[in-house]
């Protein structure tokens with residue numbers, strides 16, 4: 001199965017208004033839980049860049065910003081991909097409260113790796129905030145501490161999410177149309 005990506009996606013799955021309300025709700029929950037703590041928000045690039053920018057501006061407390069760049073390469077099977085860290089965080093995490101900011105949790109493989117990768121750096125605790133969850137494709141158990149919304153098993157673009165690096169700039173989230181190679 002492939003996706004139509006030469007034309008603009010047509011089906012809005014989550015509108016900018018719903019995204020905005022969701023981001024406000026998450027920011028309020030996070031601010032409430034982390035008051036007085038040394039919060040370090042770690043955005044997972046590139047997908048989380050827009051979500052992260054909107055979220056941190058609404059978390060009403062001092063925090064540190066950091067980014068990590070990862071990619072996963074599958075060698076044919078979903079569960080045996082290799083995660084590569086292209087750009088690691090440089091801050092000392094000892095004794096800090098780390099909140100990973102991710103666009104979407106799909107198989108869970110990336111986050112499973114990443115949460116462990118950050119825990120061994122000596123953080124006091126590591127939690128996860130994800131804008132979207134696609135639980136139907138999960139192969140690795142991941143606890144999402146702050147979740148925006150659950151999405152169906154569709155390929156989603158917009159608001160930072162891409163297909164082949166396209167469509168990240170769209171303010172709403174769309175489901176890409178599928179087409180069958182055999183047709």
Ligand code: IMP
Nearest residue numbers: 047105106107108109110155156161162
């Ligand atoms: P994982 O399968 O949970 O390891 O997800 C790996 C990464 O794939 C996520 O961080 C996303 O950046 C990307 N991804 C997963 N599902 C989608 C989608 O529907 N649209 C765009 N990117 C996705």
Ligand code: MG
Nearest residue numbers: 044047103104
């Ligand atoms: Mg991502």
